[in-house]
Amino acid sequence: MNAGILWVVxxxxxxxxxxxxxxQRILREVSVIAAEDxxxxxxxxxxxxxxxxxxxxxxxxxxxxxxxxxxxxxAGEHVALISDAGTPLVSDPGFRxxxxxxxxxxxxxxxxxxxxxxxxxxxxxxxxxxxxxxxxLPAKAAARRRRLRELSGETRTLxxxxxxxxxxxxxxxxxxLFGAQREACLLRELTKLHETALGDTLQAIRARLEExxxxxxxxxxxxxxxxxxxDDGRLVEGRxxxxxxxxxxPPAQAARLAAxxxxxxxxxxxxx
Numbered sequence: 163m164n165a166g167i168l169w170v171v172x173x174x175x176x177x178x179x180x181x182x183x184x185x186q187r188i189l190r191e192v193s194v195i196a197a198e199d200x201x202x203x204x205x206x207x208x209x210x211x212x213x214x215x216x217x218x219x220x221x222x223x224x225x226x227x228x229x230x231x232x233x234x235x236x237a238g239e240h241v242a243l244i245s246d247a248g249t250p251l252v253s254d255p256g257f258r259x260x261x262x263x264x265x266x267x268x269x270x271x272x273x274x275x276x277x278x279x280x281x282x283x284x285x286x287x288x289x290x291x292x293x294x295x296x297x298x299l300p301a302k303a304a305a306r307r308r309r310l311r312e313l314s315g316e317t318r319t320l321x322x323x324x325x326x327x328x329x330x331x332x333x334x335x336x337x338x339l340f341g342a343q344r345e346a347c348l349l350r351e352l353t354k355l356h357e358t359a360l361g362d363t364l365q366a367i368r369a370r371l372e373e374x375x376x377x378x379x380x381x382x383x384x385x386x387x388x389x390x391x392x393d394d395g396r397l398v399e400g401r402x403x404x405x406x407x408x409x410x411x412p413p414a415q416a417a418r419l420a421a422x423x424x425x426x427x428x429x430x431x432x433x434x
Contacts, residue, residue: 164238165235165236165238165266165267165268165269166193166234166235166236166237166238166239166240166241166268167235167240167241167268167269167270167271168235168240168241168242168243168259168260168263168268168269168270168271169188169192169240169241169242169243169271169272169273170242170243170249170250170251170256170260170270170271170272170273171185171188171189171242171243171244171250171272171273171275172185172244172248172249172250172272172273172274172275172276172277173185173203173206173244173245173246173247173248173275173276174206174247174248174275174276174353175247175248175276175277175278175281175352175353176247176351176352176353176354176357177353177354178206178209178210180275180276180353181206181210181275182273182275184273185273185275186210186212188242188273189207189210189212189214189242189244190212190213190214191240192214192239192240192241192242193214193215193234193239193240193241194214194215194216194217194231194234194239194241194242195207195214195215195216195217195241195242195243195244196216196217196218196219196227196231196241196242196243196244196256196259197216197217197218197219197244197245197246198218198219198220198244198245198246198250198254198255199218199220199246200216200217200218202246203216203244203246204216214242217230217231219231219243219255219256219259220255221255224255224256224258224259225258227259228258228259228262231259232259232262232263232266232268235263235266235268236266236268243256243259243260247276247278248275248276248277248278249274249275249276249277252277252278252279252295252297253297253298253323276353278323278352278381278383279295279321279323279383281349281352281353281383282321282347282349282352282383282385283319283321283385285347285349285359286319286347286349286359286361286385287347287361288319288345288346288347288385288386288387289318289319289387289388290319292318292319292388293318293319293320293321294313294316294318294319294320294321295321296309296313296320296321296322296323297322297323298322298323298324298325299322299323299324299332301328303331303335306328306331306332306335307335307339307405310335310336310339310340311339311402311405311406314339314340314389314398314401314402314405315389315398315399315402316388316389317388317389317390318388319385319386319387319388320384320385320386320388321383321384321385322383322384322385322386323382323383323384324382324383324384325381325382326378326379326380326381326382329348329371329378329382330368330371330372330378332384333348333364333367333368333371333384334368336364336384336386337364337365337368338405339401339402339405340364340386340389340398340401341364341397341398341401342363342364342365342368343363343364343365344363344364344386344387345362345363345364345386345387346361346362346363346364346367346384346385346386346387347359347360347361347362347384347385348360348361348367348371348382348383348384348385349382349383349384349385350377350379350380350381350382351380351381352381352383354380356376356380358377360377364386396424396425396426397424397426397427397430397431399424399426400420400421400423400424400425400426400427400430400431401420401426401430401431403419403420403423403424404416404417404420404431407419407420417431
């Protein structure tokens with residue numbers, strides 16, 4: 163009954179004005195703030211006039227950081243959890259702390275706010291009633307392509323995070339495995355000064371990235387339309403099989419076999 167509250171507090175993804183008044187009040191009132199990177203969070207807190215002590219909680223120390231924070235909560239102190247940007251636990255650390263707090267009967271509450279995935283989905287112009295959040299794809303090319311093959315038949319809108327140094331390769335993989343004409347929107351630097359949104363086919367987005375190096379800089383959210391739930395399903399499956407077979411067989415033989423297995427037209431399997 164005397165335990166504290168663990169507050170999961172969303173912080174801005176770019177524009178500092180997006181830190182809500184309620185979030186600011188909570189961050190002032192708690193005993194300590196667990197931050198993903200204390201050096202990164204200090205300027206934000208200073209901007210808001212918040213002097214609450216900080217402790218680090220990130221992917222490399224979360225196992226060790228949970229116990230002392232749990233002790234403070236059990237002793238009646240209130241603790242806030244923040245990430246470098248956006249909503250904690252969404253492609254950010256904090257899951258172990260939240261799980262431990264709930265397991266020990268400690269109240270966990272939220273001060274909601276910015277989330278890059280939801281912000282991107284809301285302005286992408288693609289179906290948003292059903293979607294799949296994939297976070298960051300695997301960094302290595304082979305693993306990334308395997309994951310994209312698994313997702314190529316997904317009919318819900320896909321939301322993917324990607325880094326600047328992999329964005330062009332990721333877009334190329336999407337063109338090949340999803341089909342170059344799949345509709346998508348690439349959101350860059352959301353809420354920041356140089357925010358852009360490239361909404362078009364995957365092929366057109368890739369061409370824009372190649373011709374304008376500035377479009378390869380920053381932080382990215384890729385929103386990709388789901389596969390069509392009709393006869394095009396054969397084409398989606400055919401392309402998935404074709405991409406898999408191409409790793410072991412010559413392109414023409416791979417296309418012939420994929421067409422035979424899926425019933426999709428052979429010429430359409432190349433994604434052009």
